[in-house]
Amino acid sequence: SDEDGGDGGGSGGGSEGTLKVGVAYDTGGRGDKSFNDSAIAGVEAAVQALGGDVDEDIEELSPNEDDSNREELLTQLAENDFNPVIAVGFAYGDIIADIAADYPDTQFAIVDTSVEDLGVDNLTGLIFAEEEGSFLAGVAAASKSVTGHLGFVGGQQSPLIEKFEAGYVAGAKAVKPDIIVDVTYLSPAGDGSGFGDPEGGKVAAQGMYQAGADIVFHAAGGSGEGVFEAAVEAGQRAIGVDSDQYLSASPDQQAVIMTSMLKRVDLAVEEYLNSFADDSLESGTDILNDLSTEGVGLSESGGYIDDIQDVIADFRQQIIDGDVEVPTTP
Amino acid sequence: MTALRRLGSALFAPAIAVVFAVVITALVILLIGENPTTALRVLFDFGDSPAQQTQAIVVILNRAVPLFLAGLAVSVAFRMGLFNIGVEGQYRMATVLAAGAGAAVALPAPLHILLVIVVAMAVGALWAAIVAILKVTRGVSEVISSIMLNFIALGTASWLLTGPLRGSEEGAAIITTKDLPESGQFPGLNGLFDVIGLAQPRGELYGFLIVAVLVGIAISVLLKRTRFGFDLRATGLSPSAATASGIDARAMVVKTMLISGAIAGLIGLPDLMGRTHHFGTEFTAGLGFLGIAVALLGRNSPLGIAFAALLFAFLDRAAVPLQFADIPASVVTIIQGTIVLAVVIANEIARQITRRRAEGDSGQAGPPAPESPPGGPAGTAGSRIDEPQGAQS
Amino acid sequence: MSTTAAPVTTSAPSRGPLTDLFLGGGTARRVTWIVVGLMLLLSVVRIISGEQALTSSSTFSTALLLAVPIGLAGLGGLFAERAGVVNIGLEGMMILGTWGAGWAGYQWGWAGAIVGGILFGAAGGLVHAIATVTFGVDHVVSGVAINILAGGLVRFLSELLYVDNPAGGGVTQSPALSSRPPSFSLPVLSDGPDLLGDLAGKEWFLVSDVAGLLRGVTSGVGVLTLIAILLVPISYVVLWRTAFGLRLRSCGENPAAADSLGVPVYRMKYIAVVISGGLAGLGGVALVFVANIFKEGQTGGRGFIGLAALIFGNWRPGGLAAGAGLFGFADGLQLRSRTAVVALLLLLAVLLLAVAVFQTVRGKYVQAVLAAAFAALSLVGFLTIEELPEGIVSFTPHLITLLVLSLASQRLRMPKADGLVYRRGES
């Protein structure tokens, strides 16, 4: 009987203006100060804006330690009539299509995975042009670098993180073609430890600073903490990722976080929920969040890059206009 | 009577342990200001509709199958006193190579399945054999070598996945090997639910369950009923006595690790052949370590391990519904850890009690000797031999 | 009357030449010898391969940084295992230590973090002691249970205390420490004028390499690194030179004998295992200091590596420090430079060649041929490989540990009653 109530909405369930949103987190869950928190912030903003109750109308689930119950998270949310169900992280990419097909009356969204080729029409991919944001980070770094030497620390050597690297290197070279960029990944593909290994992050970044790099960009999740520490010790600069890391950093780290490459998962999710609520959702496809939609960008907190805003704005426009083609693989 | 008593003491330990774990968990839940009875209800609430209930059963069984295999792999080595902490690496290597091999060939269904299984077992066995060979030829402790080999397996599997065995297209977020063709996939068991008249669950029950059961029976027979199993257990109980009895302890180390590794090779197959059909970056890791806990909980006996795996799977299933009830999923891990600790402590207490009792039995059986010595019952007041008796002689 | 005694040989039984080299006899002399030999080798390899990273001061300081948590975990293992309790729960205790350090550290600064980490680790040790000593549970079993439990517990505690904590933090991390631990440099030599640094930069044969080593371990050394380094000789003195140490070790060699002489075996084991947990916890603190924050999964199996270092070092503080150092060196190199890892192949080739020559002299031709074959293989690898893929590079330190262990034909001697459950009056 519950299911009957649910399917009335079809592709736009929130008839009373309230949503029942299910969120399946990536490893770490709520409170990770990063990805997951960004996603839930978007959900909460949307639900509040639509007059819903944040405690009542949102159900958040975290996977267990070895990630083996991801499928369960999604099905349980769907079974319990949450609609839409948002999967945070590409790790759900392997399974979400099957589940969406099983629950045709529920809308699903997945962050960081393209669903265009899957042909499931109740599934939306919320994807980001990380390479574009990273390009701007590269531009900023190269413009600010005194030594002509930069660094990049990636968490896991996966296609997603390689997008960051590709954009960053391209951006740096666009400013200074002969600039050196050291690149290190903390763990190989399939080994997630690189996102939670601050010691590794610190050692890698330290190496870069000692070799002459003066700005290091990290896309290494929790290991980034180590990168910032290395910057503090070396008295050099670092670039954060995903959220504006300046805001959550300790004062001595704020002194070194030059900027952050923003990946606005919150905006993307909020946007998605809004279109779901007002029935304008066009599912079965991807929603690309790039520079033009402000889905990615650079933070300005701390004011360290105020003096080069014009250069950055220039490149941003060129990318949006398609004058600059940003590579997605290194 | 002894059988009954043995059963009694066999059940006594787990019962105490579960009670203990429940108490600890209840305290933990109270600490976060939630209601422990809610948690208890959630644990046993499999859903409202028949389909949901059967689905819960499928989730438990599907989780239990790899856990069982992992526990079994660990326990075989344990039985002869080897600590195979390397199951983790063994099944990773086995799964990636089995996935690669399975996707690379075209064979009729039963053969194809067989090939994947054989490759997995062979790779697992070989990876474990490194540990064994280093131990018997170079005296390298199996604990260290298997820890190191776990890391080496992680890197190697990653390299295989991103290099020679890469099947997913460039740029896909998840890197995987090529999918196994239909003929290499293990059929599910959902037909079974129709047969016993239960609702069809949403998911598919792993057909690999059957393989796991067969392997469990085989290992059970091997250990309990065969000469080889006797040799294996004897070596575990006392290497020196085993050697003196003619068992080649070095060969035993190698053989045991081969078997343990071969079973370990199967751990990743239920997922590989029943669900994902490829090895990828989202591979379920950590089963090797859980297998240690499961083996310990199951007291290294195949049946016990089956129960332990089911218990772990049962608790794991609750992770999702618990969150619906606002109880964090980490509670499940806490229950699992507490149960393991409680069970091993309770086992130990029970073992001491049984052992004492056994000794009590034989202690009482000692005195009624057939040729009871003259001089009256023992314990009468002593007499001086050098006075009256000495005078007699 | 002495005719009845078995002949007394004054020299200890040989344990194979390489092992003797590492662990035997006149320790100080041998250690010096090894360090000199290794430096020479590294220097040659550096010159040939042009990989300055091999012996740069930053490589050595990184090695030190990475070795500290492993070494502390290993020292923790040392205390427990010398008292006869196998501690596979080091990883769990280290996890508890990181959490304790994060929790205490954000409130009371770095000194608080040290205390918090030690206390949490020690609490893990206490659980292990209760299970193994009082209840006689198999040591491995209890350790595994503690590892599982620790993971669940810290997640739970974070959920309880950090979510919605105004100071920051979340389910997987603590707020940042409220103060930073101090660090020290050797004045003039490694700081200010930085004479060693100058020398190290000259790329001179051997001289620069040694200068790199010295500067690496004397500049910017954190307070915990200092403590860890000091703890190595301190552990030696405590365990081998005091009455307490003798009693503790007697529990690992023959607890029944210790008991019969009035040594409180159970109490000693409790003390040892709690110390063990505390040291593992301190290892966790070291990790927290690196990141200035507690982060779930931070330990990344370092407790297990610490255990391996302990066994590697033949259950001795110096040996385990060497094991931790070797691991740290390889790990640092791996994280820093993929190309330097390739240069290690050359090092390996040279070492294997030496083994081959040595085995030929001893008349063990099979081993000699095997070693020579692998030497050739490594050399070919060095000459042909430009850069190894990330997957392969990532396990460099583990592979090296395994290789060294299997090369050093070892007769490691663990405490005789290690891992045996002791019950009074039952032997």
Next chain:
Amino acid sequence: MAEGPAGAHAAAAGTGDAPYAVELRGITKRFPGVVANRDIELRVRRGEVHAIVGENGAGKSTLMKTLYGMHRPDEGTILLDGRETTLRSPADAIAAGIGMVHQHFMLADNFTVLENVVLGSEPTRGGRLDRAEARRRIREISQRYALNLDPDVLVEELGVGDRQRVEIAKVLYRGATTLILDEPTAVLVPQEVDELFGNLAELTREGLTVIFISHKLDEVRKVADSITVIRRGTTVGSADPRTTTARQLAEMMVGSELPSPQTRTSTVRETPVLELRGVTVASLGGRPAVDDVSLTVREGEVVGIAGVEGNGQAELVDAIMGLRPAEGVVVLGGEDISGWSTRARREAGVGFVPEDRHRQGMLLEAPLWENRILGHQTRPPAVKGPFIDRTAARADTERIMRDYDVRAPGPDTLAVALSGGNQQKLIVGREMSAAPRLLIAAHPTRGVDVGAQSAIWELLKDARAEGMGILLISADLDELIGLSDTLQVMLRGRLVATLDPSSLTPEELGGHMTGASDGAVGAL
């Protein structure tokens, strides 16, 4: 009923009002299912050597452990020098001047003599172990009581005699005035025993009191000033060694006659069962453990190997069993088995009663029927093809238990639950039931009481009469002389003398074993 013995003892104490050095009154100690000591009375005068005798499991060790504070008695009181004392731990006992040398040595092999001796009462200076002081004191004790110890040698490098002296040094170091020795002579040769007794005399001269336990009644009579006999956990009386014969003592202990290992007529046949030619076993450092040993065992012959422990007997046994790599040739019934595995050797008809039954003979945590299979995994009745035949194994275990008088509830009992003697009988029964051609019997009656001892001797004699060849290694010289047809003496890995047991006294044999006899010294 406690008054009887108490009264008798008061009479025995006779004249002196001086309190007893040790007096135990009505000691009862229960273990789960066993009453190890029941209402025991013991009175030991200061300065005497007091012997305690009794069969295996009579409760002697338990009583001594009680006196040493290792466990508390359930009932009864302990008086030391007339004062009632409660001993909560060995530490208390040590403080009260009691020291104990245990039946099984309590030494840490990997520690030096010094470390073993000072453990628990270490001299310290500035928090550190004061090795110099410790060394000085050990040397002093060593000299005073002629113990001849080097403080800095690792215990694992010492022979049994030296180890025992280390144990004694431990006790003396703690200033003990009362010394308990639990079966100190079980592993010693006569010369060593004499030395020990010399040491004991030294001790009593200094005013120390010695309580000592032994199964060897002649020895007891020789050295003790008074004797207490324990049977089934309780005192059955005391005896005066000067007026009591060994036979009377034995009867008091078990109510049966003292067994004698006398061989009946010779049954030696011509066919050799075992021939060793130039067998050499290398040891870790220097001199080989077994050096060029050649010998022959014929059908129906018992060849005894005499030797002080640690002179290569254990290695020789290992070499014959294939447990240790060896050079030279081992021929079994005309077939060269040098390259064979242990299992193949056993299958070819070699039975093996190992020296250390706990280490090599049994699976303590396994039931008896599984222990029946051990060493016979490839042969019926216990196995069928690759499978284990549990029913047959159980049945055959029951047979062994009947035939060999193994006292246990049933084949499912765990082996740990059996006393040493019963374990040994099971092992002998097991090895005999495969009807081997050759039996390697290493210390077959060590630590076994007189009843079980004679049973095992009878078994060996019967088997020999049926044509089995037996290689007997023993530290019990009476056993060696009584059972063997030929005796070989082993010293430093070599066979140094072949002796005729029919005309040999234990003292002469002991001389050969220690290399004191001319011939043996010449051979070196």
